[in-house]
Amino acid sequence: MPKIVIGSDHGGFPLKEELKKHLQSKNxxxxxxxxxxxxxxxxxxxxxxVAWSVSQNPHTLGIxxxxxxxxxxxxANKVPGVRAACCNDLYVARNSREHNHANVLTLGSxxxxxxxxxxxxxxxxxxxxxxxxxxxxxxxMMRLEDLRNNR
Numbered sequence: 001m002p003k004i005v006i007g008s009d010h011g012g013f014p015l016k017e018e019l020k021k022h023l024q025s026k027n028x029x030x031x032x033x034x035x036x037x038x039x040x041x042x043x044x045x046x047x048x049x050v051a052w053s054v055s056q057n058p059h060t061l062g063i064x065x066x067x068x069x070x071x072x073x074x075x076a077n078k079v080p081g082v083r084a085a086c087c088n089d090l091y092v093a094r095n096s097r098e099h100n101h102a103n104v105l106t107l108g109s110x111x112x113x114x115x116x117x118x119x120x121x122x123x124x125x126x127x128x129x130x131x132x133x134x135x136x137x138x139x140x141m142m143r144l145e146d147l148r149n150n151r
Contacts, residue, residue, distance in 0.1 A: 001027065002028075002061045003028075004029065004031070004062070005049075006019065006031070006033070006050070006062070007032070007046040007047070007064050008035055008064065008109070009042070009043040010038045010039060011066060011067045013038050014109070015112075015114060018114050019118070020032060023121070028125075033050055034046055043071050043072050044071070046072070047066075047073075047084075048075060048076070048079065050076060051075070051076035052079055054081070055079050055080060061105070062084075063121065065106070065107045065109050066106070067108060068111060069086040069087070069107045073104075073106040080145050083101055083138070083141070083142075084103075084104035084106055085102040085105060087105055087106070087107065088107060088108050088111045088112050089120070090123055093120045093123050097129060098130045099130060101135070105121065107120065107121075
């Protein structure tokens, strides 16, 4: 079972706390990088902490919760090696793991509730990255980082 690094901004804090309990009940190892209360924090800071942890260990997955899930997704994708996907529904959650080999999941606290969040996360974590043509496409996508870094 992979280690899961989890983070949220202040708006996502209540859902993050529920998600931690849910994941711990399933025996996942969790590392919480903040926020630790509903006091205001900047989502790019939390997204970076999660993304950096994931980029340093290929057996680690990340989950970030902010208001819409979009800002944290954009910030996390700036970290090399990260494939973050904003998944506020079940279809996108499965697709992001199976087809795109996402290693960071972002969620919107203003978009989904606790029950649906748990369903999305469970599906995302149980979906295996597909080999073959999907893996080849992910490799092409990751080579784009090399182009960006060699400008």
